[in-house]
Amino acid sequence: MNNKELEDLLKLSHMRDDDAILPFPSMSVEKHELCGCEMAVVIVEPSRSAQDAKVLWFRGSQF
Numbered sequence: 787m788n789n790k791e792l793e794d795l796l797k798l799s800h801m802r803d804d805d806a807i808l809p810f811p812s813m814s815v816e817k818h819e820l821c822g823c824e825m826a827v828v829i830v831e832p833s834r835s836a837q838d839a840k841v842l843w844f845r846g847s848q849f
Contacts, residue, residue: 808843809833
């Protein structure tokens with residue numbers, strides 16, 4: 787993996803911590819290859835506190 791690829795994966799993983807989604811979700815970012823094409827796979831799941839609170843904040847709006 788080159789520096790640019792690592793930098794791109796880190797940018798994706800930092801979306802969890804940019805305060806856009808509260809409470810913070812559980813999130814994993816992985817690099818995969820399918821039919822010779824490299825891609826980033828981002829898996830996002832609600833945090834346990836979000837399941838308990840039943841309230842999600844995204845960029846200042848409540849859902």
